[in-house]
Amino acid sequence: MDTRKVYEPVIVTAPRPGEPTVTVHNKHLSDGLGGYELRWAVTLDGEPVESGALPAPSAPPGGRAAVAVPCHRPAEPVPGAEYLLTVTAVLRENTSWARAGHTVTTGQFALGWDAPPPAAPAPRTLAPLTLTETAGTVGVSGRDVDVVVDRATGRLDSYRYRGRLLLSGAPGVPAGPVSVAAAQPLPGEVVVEVSAPPARAGAPRTATVLTVRDDGELVLRHPVPDGAPPPAAVLSLPPQYEHAEWYGRDARGLLGRHRGCQGAMTDVRWLALTDAEGRGLTVRGAPHTTLPGAQARRLRPSPRAAAEERAPRAETRLTVRADTYRLLPLL
CATH class of the missing domain: 2.60.40.10 (Immunoglobulins)
Known part of the structure; x- marks a missing residue:
């Protein structure tokens, strides 16, 4: 307070x-x-x-x-x-x-003036997606969207929309062995589920469910037991997406639009990470919900680490705390 x-x-x-x-x-x-x-x-x-x-x-x-x-x-x-x-x-x-x-x-x-949100396009009205499975990857491609999931780690290796790389990494599951299964319930939608056995007897199964739509929307869901806190998922973006704007609560508890990321953000309605031209990625909670918390930061390799070839690549990392959230291209 x-x-x-x-x-x-x-x-x-x-x-x-x-x-x-x-x-x-x-x-x-x-x-x-x-x-x-x-x-x-x-x-x-x-x-x-x-x-x-x-x-x-x-x-x-x-x-x-x-x-x-x-x-x-x-x-x-x-x-x-x-x-x-x-x-x-x-x-x-x-x-x-x-x-x-x-x-x-x-x-x-x-004020209570809110109107119901517009319904998302039904998957059956979207253009068909192509699901390609190999020994090493699961690929989903369509008219504008292209997603690759690594079978060994369960991580989302890349997410491109209209040829532009928007994500260079997203969480799979914390530990292996990993199981990756893909299904296409409708032509315009593919669901990829990454799961791992419980870490210990009696613990819940660890899973991440990724839904890909031809309109470019990705939905990430991390099922958690009732009453459990949402997990912290780290998304990796190319380094040019370092300009943050978000709509959520400030230190006084007031809702408003903010630029930049100083520390953790709470009760976030949406968050946009863009390049200098305003193109990038928007993260939103599931319909009618908010993101309990998020944090973005830019990573830059130190000169010493770079000289020793052990530096992490330059990137923007977004940590999201929510059991379900949506990723949408902003172009």
């Missing part, structure tokens, strides 16, 4: 979820709220679409007052998007301890 929340002189809450009306609580012992201004913004998946400012309401010390925020519900909400109302109380004038505009509290609330 952010320590600042404990000492906030003003608190903003939403008594009726889904409605653009907030309650402002005055925690001062002797002052009113005349020294504050309320600034509000409506965001669509983290992007501001409407904003404004209001005078703070009249509320005695220890009291509270309701404020109706004059935002407007769209006639046709964007399918699958998340609409949030963020209300911030700031100082109206300079004081002895902070300048005008200083934030004293922020509240964020779901």
Whole structure:
């Protein structure tokens, strides 16, 4: 918890979820709220679409007052998007301890304007995929997508879309012996399951299930027992995909769009890793879910290690903590 929340002189809450009306609580012992201004913004998946400012309401010390925020519900909400109302109380004038505009509290609330996400194309409507199995690999190729899985390790060796390498490695299972099985339930979809026996008696079987679709979407699933934490999977990307943008919670617990990766990211709706031209890969949770956690970092071989030919290749590594997540090309 952010320590600042404990000492906030003003608190903003939403008594009726889904409605653009907030309650402002005055925690001062002797002052009113005349020294504050309320600034509000409506965001669509983290992007501001409407904003404004209001005078703070009249509320005695220890009291509270309701404020109706004059935002407007769209006639046709964007399918699958998340609409949030963020209300911030700031100082109206300079004081002895902070300048005008200083934030004293922020509240964020779901507006309930969400529309169901668009349905994914049915696999039977996609172009057929070709499944090629050899002694060493399992290959899946189509009009635009090309995926190779190594039989010995169970790792996804490469994922290309329209000829562009997007992944140079993805997790198989932690230890062997590894079993790789592929099936094609529909022409436009191939499912590859990588599994290994339990590490010890009574332990669950370790498995990774990869679903490849002709539209370029990959779904990675790591089945875990009920109540078990999601595993940490490390994805390797070519080094040029080092520009990160993500939509998730910051250190204050507020949802928003962020650039760069400083430490772990939590409650991530989506994360994009791109090159300088904006092309790359998007990672999302399974439908209607988020990624509990993620972390991206750029690896560069040290000069000494490179001279000794023992350096790891330069790459971008993304660690994802989720039992199911989707990879989509961003071109």
